[in-house]
Amino acid sequence: MKKYFDSFLQYRFLLSELVKKGIRLKYRRSYLGIFWSLLEPLLTMIVLTIVFGTLLGRGDDKTFPVYILSGRLLYNYFSGATKSALTSIQKNASMIKKVYVPKYLYTVSGILYNYIIFLISLIVLVAVAAVMGVKPTVYLLQAPLALLVLLLLATGIGMILATLGVFFRDLEYLWSVALMLIMYTCAIFYPVDRLIKSGWAWILKYNPLFCTIDVFRCAVFGRPMNMHYFLYALGFGAVTTVIGVIIFRKKQDEFILHL
Amino acid sequence: MGEKAIVLKHVGMKFNLSKEKTDSIKDYFIKFVKRELQYNEFWALKDVTFSVEKGDRVGVLGLNGAGKSTLLKVIAGVFKPTEGTVSHKGKIAPLLELGAGFDKEYTGKENIYLYGAVLGYSKRFIDEKYEEIVAFSELGEFIDVPVKNYSSGMRSRLGFSIATVVNPKILILDEVLSVGDARFRKKSERKIKNMFDRGVTVLFVSHSLAQVERLCNKAMILEQGRLVAYGDIEQVAPVYREMLDKCEDKSLIPRRKRRRKKKKICIDMDGVSENGEQRNSKEKE
Numbered sequence: 016m017k018k019y020f021d022s023f024l025q026y027r028f029l030l031s032e033l034v035k036k037g038i039r040l041k042y043r044r045s046y047l048g049i050f051w052s053l054l055e056p057l058l059t060m061i062v063l064t065i066v067f068g069t070l071l072g073r074g075d076d077k078t079f080p081v082y083i084l085s086g087r088l089l090y091n092y093f094s095g096a097t098k099s100a101l102t103s104i105q106k107n108a109s110m111i112k113k114v115y116v117p118k119y120l121y122t123v124s125g126i127l128y129n130y131i132i133f134l135i136s137l138i139v140l141v142a143v144a145a146v147m148g149v150k151p152t153v154y155l156l157q158a159p160l161a162l163l164v165l166l167l168l169a170t171g172i173g174m175i176l177a178t179l180g181v182f183f184r185d186l187e188y189l190w191s192v193a194l195m196l197i198m199y200t201c202a203i204f205y206p207v208d209r210l211i212k213s214g215w216a217w218i219l220k221y222n223p224l225f226c227t228i229d230v231f232r233c234a235v236f237g238r239p240m241n242m243h244y245f246l247y248a249l250g251f252g253a254v255t256t257v258i259g260v261i262i263f264r265k266k267q268d269e270f271i272l273h274l
Numbered sequence: 275m276g277e278k279a280i281v282l283k284h285v286g287m288k289f290n291l292s293k294e295k296t297d298s299i300k301d302y303f304i305k306f307v308k309r310e311l312q313y314n315e316f317w318a319l320k321d322v323t324f325s326v327e328k329g330d331r332v333g334v335l336g337l338n339g340a341g342k343s344t345l346l347k348v349i350a351g352v353f354k355p356t357e358g359t360v361s362h363k364g365k366i367a368p369l370l371e372l373g374a375g376f377d378k379e380y381t382g383k384e385n386i387y388l389y390g391a392v393l394g395y396s397k398r399f400i401d402e403k404y405e406e407i408v409a410f411s412e413l414g415e416f417i418d419v420p421v422k423n424y425s426s427g428m429r430s431r432l433g434f435s436i437a438t439v440v441n442p443k444i445l446i447l448d449e450v451l452s453v454g455d456a457r458f459r460k461k462s463e464r465k466i467k468n469m470f471d472r473g474v475t476v477l478f479v480s481h482s483l484a485q486v487e488r489l490c491n492k493a494m495i496l497e498q499g500r501l502v503a504y505g506d507i508e509q510v511a512p513v514y515r516e517m518l519d520k521c522e523d524k525s526l527i528p529r530r531k532r533r534r535k536k537k538k539i540c541i542d543m544d545g546v547s548e549n550g551e552q553r554n555s556k557e558k559e
Contacts (some may be wrong), residue, residue, distance in 0.1 A: 025394065028396055029392060032391040033391075036384070039380075110375040110392060111352075113368065113370050114352065114368060272289060
């Protein structure tokens with residue numbers, strides 16, 4: 016255990032360099048740079064509000080944009096982080112083939128730099144909530160819990176995908192289909208009660224990402240969170256992280272033979 | 275006998291060469307069901323045991339595909355050996371395919387920090403040595419240009435400058451002494467010679483026997499993943515020369531069988547033979 020901690024300390028600088036690289040390169044050569052991480056969710060929120068607000072007859076509900084934005088931001092992070100984790104080993108193949116570095120650094124750095132961009136983009140949510148008159152309450156203190164669970168989920172599933180992705184290149188395409196399915200079962204742009212009434216509520220309840228989003232939304236809209244949802248998502252995140260770390264460690268020496 | 279810098283014990287490295295790659299789940303599944311999941315096992319290294327003493331400069335000789343690069347990568351820690359153990363003392367500076375690890379979108383300056391971090395340098399160390407790296411690479415104002423716009427010479431010059439700014443205990447060279455133009459080549463050879471003088475332990479792969487004879491005091495020959503000779507360069511060089519001659523004979527005049535008596539290779543295999551190992555263990559006691 017101590018050995019791993021020492022090696023982590025030794026490579027701390029590399030991890031921070033890799034995270035910096037991810038953030039820097041994401042918006043390099045675009046005129047607005049990092050502002051895109053604010054502008055992009057804002058623009059998609061407007062589109063989704065117009066489309067689904069009118070479609071579902073919620074055009075007069077002023078808090079609907081906040082509802083959409085909170086769901087979309089969390090989902091977007093999850094999708095971006097897991098996608099980057101999935102290809103992290105292949106993308107750094109040239110480095111891995113030359114110099115020894117603990118390989119999890121490449122995977123973890125992708126998950127972390129996406130997280131930092133995600134945290135920055137939360138500014139948009141604060142601004143939109145202020146404009147739309149969603150006032151902060153004491154329940155906002157639940158928000159960090161949801162954000163931590165989200166990171167845990169992305170890390171766990173990311174580590175599993177990173178390991179499998181080395182051996183099966185198909186996973187990249189399969190996962191983007193799976194992500195679409197996850198998106199539709201996260202209640203991002205439709206109200207939850209509609210689905211619950213239809214008898215398909217279990218789809219939501221068993222989706223850990225939806226549970227996380229729900230906990231986060233409760234914090235934003237000033238309601239106590241659903242304890243079951245929180246514990247389920249936390250447990251799911253913890254279990255996948257343990258599994259992810261174990262299989263990653265078991266298989267990491269074989270990665271290089273498949274690059 | 276001095277201190278051991280690198281010790282390899284019964285190292286083997288196995289690769290699975292499947293003729294068709296099973297990279298997709300469908301393929302894997304079909305083959306799994308049909309039980310066709312067979313691999314051609316290929317041992318790039320087999321039962322390699324040797325040790326290098328501190329300050330030794332060892333040339334690694336062998337024909338193409340003899341396992342030279344694999345050996346260096348095993349020592350550098352890039353490959354984990356299938357069997358056996360590798361241990362080394364002190365920091366290793368691997369000079370393998372310079373500049374291949376750069377990020378193309380990154381500028382030269384950013385790559386110095388990134389590549390330095392990969393090689394395990396600290397931020398403070400790179401801050402201190404930054405000027406020196408830039409000066410040695412002779413990149414001038416190109417240092418703020420993305421690496422994708424560099425010429426291959428510029429790229430390897432930068433790679434060489436970053437990798438050699440440390441004072442490593444062990445230096446691994448894979449035919450990198452041919453970096454850049456003639457002038458830079460001289461400069462880099464001088465820098466490496468300087469490191470030699472400081473008593474660094476060197477593993478050096480080259481096809482040029484002359485170069486190995488010039489730079490190294492010891493040499494080893496690999497043949498199909500096995501260590502066939504290891505000892506002082508004066509003793510190993512003639513063996514290698516004879517090996518090369520034989521290969522040429524075979525390829526040029528395949529029909530005429532030259533019946534030479536097979537000479538047994540008897541060279542002092544320091545730390546390799548059982549006697550040697552016993553000697554070592556006694557010394558430790």
